[in-house]
Amino acid sequence: MRPPWALDENAFLDACTACGACVERCPERVLVHGAGGRPVFDPMRGECTFCGECERACTPRALDRSATDEPWTLKALVADACLPRHGVVCSSCRDACPERAIAFPLTARVPVPTIDDARCTGCGACVSVCPTRAIALSARAGMTA
Ligand code: SF4
Ligand code: SF4
Numbered sequence: 001m002r003p004p005w006a007l008d009e010n011a012f013l014d015a016c017t018a019c020g021a022c023v024e025r026c027p028e029r030v031l032v033h034g035a036g037g038r039p040v041f042d043p044m045r046g047e048c049t050f051c052g053e054c055e056r057a058c059t060p061r062a063l064d065r066s067a068t069d070e071p072w073t074l075k076a077l078v079a080d081a082c083l084p085r086h087g088v089v090c091s092s093c094r095d096a097c098p099e100r101a102i103a104f105p106l107t108a109r110v111p112v113p114t115i116d117d118a119r120c121t122g123c124g125a126c127v128s129v130c131p132t133r134a135i136a137l138s139a140r141a142g143m144t145a
């Protein structure tokens with residue numbers, strides 16, 4: 001997963017010089033050096049606040065908010081390891097979500113989480129708090145992250 005406002009992957013690879021400026025500038029420390037030294041967003045380290053520091057630091061414009069409407073198309077997905085799906089009460093992800101995108105409809109004895117894609121920004125705040133690592137971020141079909 002690239003930083004927010006990354007160009008399409010091929011254009012990103014062409015433009016990014018692996019200078020590391022975005023990684024150094026990120027106040028949340030959620031960017032790390034990936035393959036070839038190029039930046040990757042790691043939600044296990046925390047939440048992207050979309051502060052824009054990484055984009056502003058990118059001199060070669062591999063991150064460019066003028067080239068895209070949205071920072072990315074990532075959304076949270078809940079997998080089968082989610083505790084309520086196995087009868088265990090948990091709502092840590094809901095408590096962490098700044099967008100109130102996670103709901104627990106009262107349709108089961110132990111309510112299970114549902115993600116509202118329209119609200120989810122893919123910030124990743126829910127990922128590291130999940131005790132079973134049941135949440136991943138994924139680009140939505142037909143979109144690129
Ligand atoms: S927008 Fe801000 S918090 Fe998000 S990756 Fe860039 S510098 Fe870090
Ligand atoms: S924090 Fe994880 S285990 Fe708990 S409800 Fe959310 S997705 Fe399920």
Ligand code: SF4
Pocket residue numbers: 075076096097098099100101102115119120121122123124125126127
């Ligand atoms: S990725 Fe962010 S906005 Fe989306 S459900 Fe998780 S915490 Fe909420």
